[in-house]
Amino acid sequence: MFKRIYFWIDERLDIHDYIKKDVLDKPIPKGLNLSYCFGGITFFLFLMLASTGYFMAIYYVPSPLQAYDVVDYITYEVSLGYVIRGVHHWSANLMVVTIFLHMIRVYIYGAYKNPREINWITGVLLFCLVMAFGFTGYLLPWDQKAYWATKVGTSMMGTVPVVGEYALKILRGGTKLGALTLARFYAFHVIFLPITTVILLIGHFLMIRRQGISKPL
Amino acid sequence: MxxxxxxxxxxxxxxxxxxxxxxxxxxxxxxxxxxxxxxxxxxxxxGLEDPADPTDNLYIPKPEWYFMSLYQLLKYFPGKLEIIATAIIPSGGIIALLLLPFIDKNTEKRPTKRPVAMAVMFLAVGAIIFWTVVGILS
Structure with a gap:
């Protein structure tokens, strides 16, 4: 059955040779240990975050008047809503750990060295995006914890000389933390960050395909 | 060429x-x-805490654990020195990471032959973990 569908697609797109040669039969170094999986796990968690995020976005309203009630509704009323939110929450936390471990692995094995400098840089940018995801996502439930953590976090930005004041205003959408802040954090969290992440991820993966996995030591 | x-x-x-x-x-x-x-x-x-109350000045804010090390750092640089913790160290860290392949041009990959690189890493990771733990406990 699956084979027939696959052949049907292959007849039209002629992808079999490509998949066989460049993906499945791609030579990889011998003796890759489990630490080589951290990057893949991080990507997998990103997929879990995206798919649970879609479901929450169905209900979520980025307004101080409704955000809290909506998150409350997702958590306690929507069937399996607490699972969706739980998976999103825990995947996010775990993702910070796995991307950190992935970076440490790459560092220890010297895999960032020539010729993989560009891929290291896209990786660092992806790390920044993960932190930005965490920072913006934390505000969305609009509970006490979310509000005050974001208040402190954004005011730290305001201490930067010269540009700090402007950065703070851009971040908060004004001087105060309020409706505009929530709206822009939400837009950032569900539009800007995911699209940027996907673009960088495509680059990250294509470069691995092109250069191969760095040889273990 | x-x-x-x-x-x-x-x-x-x-x-x-x-x-x-x-x-x-x-x-x-x-x-x-x-x-x-x-x-x-x-x-x-x-779960969820109480709804956000901007007038509640008694609430003690705590950032998410992965920002805790930065938050803890802030306590060591009071007043005018604040920018060291809020701007110089985090942005310096990210810039150092971005430039890492150009700073460390040593072609040797084996960690045992790169004592300086390993020492820097253990120091940085150790500091991050230490401040995170201190921040969470405080």
Missing amino acids: KTQPNTDKLEHSDETFYPSFLFKEIVVMMLIFILVAVILALVFPV
Whole structure:
């Protein structure tokens, strides 16, 4: 059955040779240990975050008047809503750990060295995006914890000389933390960050395909 | 002038992406899925605190654990020195990471032969973990 569908697609797109040669039969170094999986796990968690995020976005309203009630509704009323939110929450936390471990692995094995400098840089940018995801996502439930953590976090930005004041205003959408802040954090969290992440991820993966996995030591 | 690209591409190897590595990845991903979706999400459900109250000045803010090290750092640089913790150290850290391949031009990859690089890493990771723990406990 699956084979027939696959052949049907292959007849039209002629992808079999490509998949066989460049993906499945791609030579990889011998003796890759489990630490080589951290990057893949991080990507997998990103997929879990995206798919649970879609479901929450169905209900979520980025307004101080409704955000809290909506998150409350997702958590306690929507069937399996607490699972969706739980998976999103825990995947996010775990993702910070796995991307950190992935970076440490790459560092220890010297895999960032020539010729993989560009891929290291896209990786660092992806790390920044993960932190930005965490920072913006934390505000969305609009509970006490979310509000005050974001208040402190954004005011730290305001201490930067010269540009700090402007950065703070851009971040908060004004001087105060309020409706505009929530709206822009939400837009950032569900539009800007995911699209940027996907673009960088495509680059990250294509470069691995092109250069191969760095040889273990 | 285009020089020969420096890649250590493997043209011949006994192992291929499928099945060896793909299999490993899929098993690990399934374990992660079970961990996150079944164990964590069901056993440790995520709650909600009270709705945000901007007038409540008694609330003690605590950032998420992955920002805790930065938050803790802030306490060591009071007043005018604040910018060291809020701007100089974090942005310096990210810039250092971005430039890492150009700072560390040593072609040696084995960690045992790169004592300086390893020392820097253990110091940085140690400091981050230390401040995170101190921040969470305080």
